[in-house]
Amino acid sequence: MDTYNSGTLKSWAVQERPREKVLTNGIQHLTDAELLAILMGSGTRNTTAVELARKILGGVENSLHDLGRLSISDLQKIKGIGPAKAISLVAAMELGRRRSGTQQVEKTSIKSSETVFNLFHPLLSDLEHEEFWLLMLNRANRVIGRFKVSQGGLSGTVIDTRIILKKALDKLASSIIVCHNHPSGNMQPSDADVKITEKLKKAAEILEIKLLDHIIIANKSYFSFADEGLII
Numbered sequence: 229m230d231t232y233n234s235g236t237l238k239s240w241a242v243q244e245r246p247r248e249k250v251l252t253n254g255i256q257h258l259t260d261a262e263l264l265a266i267l268m269g270s271g272t273r274n275t276t277a278v279e280l281a282r283k284i285l286g287g288v289e290n291s292l293h294d295l296g297r298l299s300i301s302d303l304q305k306i307k308g309i310g311p312a313k314a315i316s317l318v319a320a321m322e323l324g325r326r327r328s329g330t331q332q333v334e335k336t337s338i339k340s341s342e343t344v345f346n347l348f349h350p351l352l353s354d355l356e357h358e359e360f361w362l363l364m365l366n367r368a369n370r371v372i373g374r375f376k377v378s379q380g381g382l383s384g385t386v387i388d389t390r391i392i393l394k395k396a397l398d399k400l401a402s403s404i405i406v407c408h409n410h411p412s413g414n415m416q417p418s419d420a421d422v423k424i425t426e427k428l429k430k431a432a433e434i435l436e437i438k439l440l441d442h443i444i445i446a447n448k449s450y451f452s453f454a455d456e457g458l459i460i
Contacts (some may be wrong), residue, residue, distance in 0.1 A: 246278070249255075258293065261285055267316050269388035272308040276288050280308045296321040296354040329414035334453035336371045337364070342404055347374075352445045359386040360408040362392050365397065365440070373399045377406075387424050389431050396437050403438040407445065415446035417453070425453055 229354055246262040257262075264284060265277035272280065294404050295317075297458075303314035329431035338344060346362065352359060358380045364373040370432075375395050378385045385408070406428065421444065429439040441454040453459045 241316060248279070255394075258289070260290070264317065267320050268309075268313045269316075275308060276329065282338070284309070289381055293354055296325065297356060299356065325354070338365060338369045338371065338405065341441055341443060341455050342451070343452045344407060344441065344452075347371075348407045348409075348443065348445055349448075349450075353447060355409055356411050360385050360406065362386055362395055363405040363407065364396050364399045365403045367402045369403070369440075374400060387422075387428075389428050392428060393435060393437065395432060396432070397435065401437060403440050404432065405441045405443065405444040409443055410446040413446050415443075415444050415449050415451040415452060417458075418446055420423075422458070425459065427460060 246258055246266045249258055249262065250266075258266075261278050261281040264281035265271075267278050268280065269276040272348075275283075284303070285295065286307065288298070298318075299347050300311070300314045300318050301318055303309050304311065309317075336343070336347065347359060347363070351361070360377045360380075362373075362375045363371060364375070366372050373395070377392055377395075378387060380386060392404070392406070421442070423441070425442045428442075432439045439459060441452055443453075443460060444451040
């Protein structure tokens with residue numbers, strides 16, 4: 229029986245192998261499909277890794293952003309993608325997300341809601357669940373800390389104002405900004421969002437800490453409570 233697997237990277241002509249292209253020309257010259265092929269390592273009996281990668285990208289209209297939203301189970305629905313390949317792809321996307329999220333945050337000067345959006349968008353924009361984050365500032369409105377308060381499901385997460393204020397006190401923060409995402413893509417605040425903002429603002433004032441803003445991120449857009457006059 230012929231056990232030759234045409235999808236294995238080693239079986240290709242040298243000039244067609246993504247790994248050899250990296251060594252010859254540099255990683256930046258590879259296509260998205262070739263990069264995915266390297267991560268997967270092999271295709272199927274009748275499909276090369278690059279062809280399989282193109283199929284994956286075609287399923288998300290060649291959007292790496294949408295690819296990052298796929299779960300392991302989503303990926304395994306694609307013919308030729310088993311648990312190992314799915315896990316490798318999800319892990320790579322998570323590393324990319326974390327790399328973007330570890331940009332220099334502390335000492336960043338917060339000048340507008342857009343600055344806050346730029347800090348959190350890499351972390352929150354393509355998540356399938358809600359996360360609620362705290363940004364702590366000194367008197368000069370420079371960031372002195374960032375902390376994930378909670379993580380929930382598709383439609384919400386539990387917020388404990390005591391945890392938020394304790395973290396702010398520990399950092400001797402003069403002011404705070406909170407931020408969370410809406411996986412649904414709807415950036416408008418819910419009734420729960422409005423209530424937690426009001427509750428947090430009043431509680432923070434007792435401790436002489438000012439709540440400057442609450443940012444809601446939905447895909448590439450955001451909603452600012454401060455910009456809309458909902459925090460005074």
